[in-house]
Amino acid sequence: MKALVYTDVKELTFQDMPDPILRDGENLVAIRSVGICGSDMHAYLGHDERRPAPLILGHEAAGDVIDGPMKGARVTINPLVTCQTCEECKSGRENLCGKRQIISMQPREGAFAQLVAVPTQNLVKVPDDVSFDHAALAEPLAVCWHAIRLGHQALDVNLATANTLVIGGGAIGLGSALSLTAKGAKKVKIAEPNPMRAEYLRENTDYQVYDPFKQGHGDLSQYDMVVDAVGFATSRKDACALAKPGGVIIHIGLGDSSDGLDIRRLTLQEIRFIGTYTYTAQDFIDTAQAIYDGRFGTLEWVQKRPLSDGANAFAEILNGSIATPKIILHP
Ligand SMILES: [Zn+2]
Ligand SMILES: [Zn+2]
Incomplete structure (x- = not known):
């Protein structure tokens, strides 16, 4: 697959990477839309010790499931992978899970890529009449x-x-x-x-x-x-x-x-x-539903680009020349 890899401080390389290998219960998602987050920017500048290079960043994503239990579904991805068994998870505060993993932080590669592996519990279905660009906004809007x-x-x-x-x-x-x-x-x-x-x-x-x-x-x-x-x-x-x-x-x-x-x-x-930090699994589902119901308005405040142009998008965000609140990349 092609991916935009964070290879060094202020350096992103669009290159071939091995396809993700699915673990038990995981789905292979073909990413259609993925947003650039402030935290991706933070990592790109070398300021996030949780995200050392080389790494595929990106955690605001939506796409088609092409393999795994939800094969055939259109989905948006909740990138917080939590244990489901600790006190926090059981009380519905998964964002506070001590074993929390995040897609785009090791050991999980991110979604600035054509493919990503995601557990079923992290996928929320997207209706046919909602675009992947809008569905990818579920993550930042859930925050x-x-x-x-x-x-x-x-x-x-x-x-x-x-x-x-x-x-x-x-x-x-x-x-x-x-x-x-x-x-x-x-x-x-x-x-x-x-x-x-x-x-x-x-x-x-x-x-x-x-x-x-x-x-x-x-x-x-x-x-x-x-x-x-x-x-x-x-x-x-x-x-x-x-x-x-x-x-x-x-x-x-x-x-x-x-x-x-x-x-x-x-x-x-x-x-x-x-x-406040991120969202619970229920918040994420509620946010996705609010997007589908049009409760956030038209959601047209995004700029769209191919993933191959991602390095330029990061550079332009950094030099302050982009007015749009969100850039969405298309793998
Ligand atoms: Zn984010
Ligand atoms: Zn937990």
Whole structure:
């Protein structure tokens, strides 16, 4: 098969690779659409010690099952392979499984390839009238859906009247805004400092988008929920200042690891800070269904390219010349 292999820091090579060998209960999926994630970018820059080269990255994928128990099905892939037997898995919190493996992290090669091996429990069927490009968005949108579900649970006020802000207008930021809308929020703003990306969001979505660096965030203490889809010290600091007393901060971004939290304000104002990571198996299924039902809107905020052009796509994302929140590669 052909695959886009991460061969060294900032180096991706489109090359021949051996076909995956199926283990018991696994399916061979012919990948039709696979998205580029911020975490793929992180690995490409050599910043993820869990993903050393050489490795096939890519975990946001959909395709046709061509061999194995689900042969013939159109599927989207939940890339979290979990043990199904530990306390976390049994209580439906598979994302916290201590034995969790992720497609695109050893020992599992990723989906920037023509073929990938996937256990049956990780496949969700896709109806014929839903495109693989849309189905491949199930993974990043599930991250958002899960985060907003946790935020909604913790919120004391009605989401329909809640004032909400998403910091960051990339795929996870936009997906969080769309998840808020899908769950009934009416007041959703997005803070995005990249002018090209902000302009893209203004033209292609109904959200109010502003530049937090140039315009500032406006009044402090104004939001019932703040979603930090960036995760840097500055965005955490802003989130702490912008949340209302009794409000909720949802932290998804993995920008950096320390600083920014105003623990005193979080404590005295009972602001709930919730870290969230990936999704449960049920969140993934619910997200896929929400895509099929059109609850995330048209999902046309993607740019499509052949997998063979993947190295250029990474380079362009890195130099900031791409406004679209998501690039989908076609093997
Ligand atoms: Zn991802
Ligand atoms: Zn487990």
